[in-house]
Amino acid sequence: MYRFSVTKPHQRxxxxxxxxxxxxxxxxxHTVRAQLAAWGMSPLADEAQLAVTxxxxxxxxxxxxxxAATLVLDVDADQLRVELHDKSQSEPRWLPAGCDEECGRGLHLLVGMAAAWGTIxxxxxxxxWCELALPPDENRRRIQRAMAVMETYGRTIDHPAARLPRRPVLEESATSLMVDLLHWAAAQGLDPDDILDRAQTHFEADLPAACAPPYPAARAE
Incomplete structure (x- = not known):
């Protein structure tokens, strides 16, 4: 059911x-919430889930x-685009807000929460489609940069599962990446412990911005 691609450096x-x-x-x-968490876009999860529904x-x-239909999520640094593709060319009908019919009411919800919407x-x-926006956030940009690195890393080790938004898989990929970086540091004559200490110091300095976890609490599967 799931396919992943990278369209350009700052867009997933x-x-x-x-x-x-x-x-x-x-x-x-569920998939939308997990994917947005992996992209550092969890603040949009509720709105995105409602739009998708x-x-x-x-x-x-x-x-x-x-x-047969297809949901497409496109995200850049501060915006999510949701597209729902189907095989009908009949466009959604816009009804007055006070209309008692259920038909068309979903469009009012989209208009109320989306920065833009339309049909193609x-x-x-x-x-x-609709577009949901968030204000700029440096912590989110850090998460997105890390995801881009792990996506590339997953391809270099020929491990497609490393690009899926599942927490155990991402943890394994992140751990393997950090181990490789420590090997690189040692090969360059650097002290891996010093590298880790400096990284931890920088992370703790940013902790107020990073204190909200990008993933929901883990649940047993």
């Missing part, structure tokens, strides 16, 4: 093909249950 993309069925909604929400529910209601025609049908 997650592509999630799925079948438009109610049981899929919980899985989409509304967009996917509209596909179920108006295109048809069981329809595609070769296969259409995509409904």
């Amino acid at each position: 993309r997650c592509v999630l093909p799925f079948t438009a069925e109610p049981p899929q909604l919980a899985l989409l929400r 509304e967009l996917a529910s509209n596909v179920i209601k108006h295109v048809g249950e069981g329809t 025609r595609t070769a296969a049908g259409k995509a409904v």
Whole structure:
């Protein structure tokens, strides 16, 4: 279900093909929250989950249950773009805010929380998209730079799983990367313990900005 790609140095993309069925909604929400945590974008998780739920529910209601669809998440330093692709070219209907019908109410939710939204025609049908923004944050940028390094590292050791947003896999990748860096430091005649001490000192100096963990509490699987 999951595919990952890097489109440019400061932009990440997650592509999630799925079948438009109610049981899929919980899985989409879980995957979105985990992916945003890995990208250092957890503050957007609630809004993103709501947007994804509304967009996917509209596909179920108006295109048809069981329809093949694709969720695309594009993120740069301070913005998340959510796209929901389906095979219908029928665009969502905008209804007055006071309308009693459920149809179209999800668009009002998107407009209320999104910096921008719209629809685009595609070769296969259409995509409904919205953009969610966050104020600049240096801690988030540090997390995103670290993710970019680990993605590249995962490819160099031919370990595709290292690029998936699962905490145990990311921890293993981060540990392996730090071990390699310490080997490099020793090969350059540097003191690995001194490198670790300096890194810890810099991290503790930044701790007020970094005190909120980028991942939700671990749960047993």
